[in-house]
Amino acid sequence: MVNIDSWGRLGARPHHVSTLYQRADIATALQAGVPALAYGMGRSYGDACLNPGGRLLHTRGLDRFISFDRRSGVLCCEAGVLLRDIQQLSLPCGWMLAVSPGTELVTVGGAIANDVHGKNQHSQASFGNHVRQLRLIRSDGTIIDCGPRHNAGWFAATVGGIGLTGIISEVELQLRRVVGPWLDCESLAYANLDEFFALSASSALTWEYTVAWIDCRSRCGRGIFLRGRHSQAHLPLPVARKAVAMPMVPPFSLINRVTLPWLNRGYYYLQRQRQRERSKPQHYQQFFYPLDHVLNWNRMYGPRGFYQYQCVLPSVPGPFAVAAMLAAIKRSGEGSFLAVLKTFGVRASLGMLSFPTAGVSLALDFPNRGVSTTDLFEQLNAIVAQAGGRLYLAKDACMPRTLFRAAYPRLNEFSTYRDPGLSSAMSRRLMGY
Numbered sequence: 001m002v003n004i005d006s007w008g009r010l011g012a013r014p015h016h017v018s019t020l021y022q023r024a025d026i027a028t029a030l031q032a033g034v035p036a037l038a039y040g041m042g043r044s045y046g047d048a049c050l051n052p053g054g055r056l057l058h059t060r061g062l063d064r065f066i067s068f069d070r071r072s073g074v075l076c077c078e079a080g081v082l083l084r085d086i087q088q089l090s091l092p093c094g095w096m097l098a099v100s101p102g103t104e105l106v107t108v109g110g111a112i113a114n115d116v117h118g119k120n121q122h123s124q125a126s127f128g129n130h131v132r133q134l135r136l137i138r139s140d141g142t143i144i145d146c147g148p149r150h151n152a153g154w155f156a157a158t159v160g161g162i163g164l165t166g167i168i169s170e171v172e173l174q175l176r177r178v179v180g181p182w183l184d185c186e187s188l189a190y191a192n193l194d195e196f197f198a199l200s201a202s203s204a205l206t207w208e209y210t211v212a213w214i215d216c217r218s219r220c221g222r223g224i225f226l227r228g229r230h231s232q233a234h235l236p237l238p239v240a241r242k243a244v245a246m247p248m249v250p251p252f253s254l255i256n257r258v259t260l261p262w263l264n265r266g267y268y269y270l271q272r273q274r275q276r277e278r279s280k281p282q283h284y285q286q287f288f289y290p291l292d293h294v295l296n297w298n299r300m301y302g303p304r305g306f307y308q309y310q311c312v313l314p315s316v317p318g319p320f321a322v323a324a325m326l327a328a329i330k331r332s333g334e335g336s337f338l339a340v341l342k343t344f345g346v347r348a349s350l351g352m353l354s355f356p357t358a359g360v361s362l363a364l365d366f367p368n369r370g371v372s373t374t375d376l377f378e379q380l381n382a383i384v385a386q387a388g389g390r391l392y393l394a395k396d397a398c399m400p401r402t403l404f405r406a407a408y409p410r411l412n413e414f415s416t417y418r419d420p421g422l423s424s425a426m427s428r429r430l431m432g433y
C-alpha cells in the first residue's frame with residue numbers, strides 16, 4: 001500500500017497502486033477484484049482522484065501519440081499524455097488545444113473526466129466540446145468507442161464523469177489553428193463587482209480569453225481583469241525560465257490571517273501600477289499557466305493542506321450571490337489569495353456531470369483550518385444552493401449530498417452508466433458507493 005494524496009494535500013491515505021504502460025493491460029488491471037480508479041497527475045484538489053483502501057491505476061505510462069493530421073488538426077493520443085506535450089507537439093505546426101485549464105501538467109484522461117474549462121469557457125465551452133471520440137475500457141472487459149454523435153450517451157456520461165464509467169484509453173481531439181505561441185493581452189484594474197461585470201460583458205465578444213483576480217478581503221470587490229486573444233505576432237521566443245520549486249512543507253500555512261491582507265493589497269497595487277504596460281503580447285505558457293512556474297506550490301499551505309472552493313452561479317442572482325459570498329468570507333476572517341472570478345457563456349458542456357453552466361464562477365483557495373473553514377463552507381453552500389448554483393467536482397472535498405443532488409439534475413441518468421468495478425472517495429461520499 002502506498003500513501004497517496006491529491007493536490008489539496010488534505011491527508012494522504014493508503015492505496016494499492018499499479019501503473020498502466022500498455023492499453024492492452026487496462027482490462028486485466030480492472031479485473032483484480034478490488035474497486036479501481038484511474039489516477040492521472042493528481043491535480044484534482046479534493047477526493048475525485050482518490051480511492052483509499054482500493055486500487056489506483058496510474059495512467060502516466062499511457063503517453064503515446066498515435067496520429068496527428070497537420071492539415072486538419074486532428075490528434076489521436078493515449079489518455080496519459082500531458083496537455084503540455086500536446087501544446088509542444090502541435091504549436092510548431094500551427095495548432096493548439098482549443099481549451100486548456102490553468103495548468104498544463106494534467107493528463108488528457110483527467111481533463112476529460114473533469115471536463116475542464118479554461119479562460120475561454122465563454123467562447124469555446126469546455127474540454128469535452130473538442131473531443132471527437134474516445135475509447136472506454138470497462139471492468140467487464142467491454143470496449144466502447146463513443147463521441148458526440150456515436151454512442152452519445154456513453155460519451156456524455158464519460159465527459160465530466162469523474163472516472164467512474166470506465167478507463168479512457170485513447171482519445172481523438174480537434175485542435176484549433178493559431179499563428180504562433182503569442183497572445184495579445186490586457187490587464188485592467190476594476191474597483192468593484194459592477195465594474196467587473198461591465199468589463200466581462202464588453203470583452204465577451206472580442207476577447208477569447210477573460211478572467212479576473214479578486215481581492216476577496218476588500219470592501220468593494222476590487223481586482224484585476226485580464227483578457228487576451230491569439231496574436232498574429234511573430235516574436236522571438238522568450239528565454240526558457242527554469243521552474244522554481246517549493247522545497248519543503250513549512251510548519252504552518254504561509255497564507256494566513258497575518259500575511260493575507262498584505263499579499264492581497266500588495267498584489268492589487270502592483271498590478272494596478274503595471275497598467276501602463278497593460279497591452280502586451282504574452283507567451284501562452286505565461287498567460288495560461290502562471291502557476292506552473294512554481295513546482296509544488298501547494299506545499300505553501302503547510303501540513304494541513306488547503307481546499308479550493310469553486311462554484312458557478314446563474315447570471316441573474318449571480319452578482320448578488322457573489323457579493324453575499326464575499327461578505328461571508330470577510331466576516332469569517334478566512335480568506336484566499338488565489339481568488340478567481342470568471343463569467344461562463346451559454347454554450348453547453350456535453351457531460352451529464354460537467355460543471356460549467358452559464359453565469360459567474362468564483363474560485364477560492366482556503367488554508368485548511370478545520371472547523372472554522374468548513375463552517376464557512378456551510379455558509380457559502382447555503383448561498384450557492386439558494387442561487388441555484390453548483391460546486392465543481394474537480395475541486396470539491398466536502399460538499400453535502402443534498403447540494404450535489406440538487407445541483408446535478410442528471411445524476412440518476414449518469415448512474416446507469418457507472419462501472420461497478422470503479423469507485424472513488426468522492427463517489428462513496430456523494431453517491432454512496
Ligand SMILES: Cc1cc2nc3c(=O)[nH]c(=O)nc-3n(C[C@H](O)[C@H](O)[C@H](O)COP(=O)(O)OP(=O)(O)OC[C@H]3O[C@@H](n4cnc5c(N)ncnc54)[C@H](O)[C@@H]3O)c2cc1C
Nearest residue numbers: 040041042043044101102107109110113116117162163168
Ligand atoms: C494549478 C491548477 C490549476 C487548475 N486550473 C483549472 C482550470 O482552470 N479549469 C479547470 O477546469 N480545472 C483546473 N484545475 C483542475 C485540473 O485541471 C483537473 O482536476 C484535472 O482533471 C486534473 O487532471 P489529472 O490528470 O491530474 O487527473 P487526476 O486529478 O489524477 O484525476 C481526475 C479525474 O480523472 C479521472 N481520470 C484520470 N485519468 C483517467 C482515464 N484515463 N480514464 C478515466 N478517468 C480518468 C480520475 O479517476 C479522476 O476522477 C486546475 C488544477 C491545478 C492544480
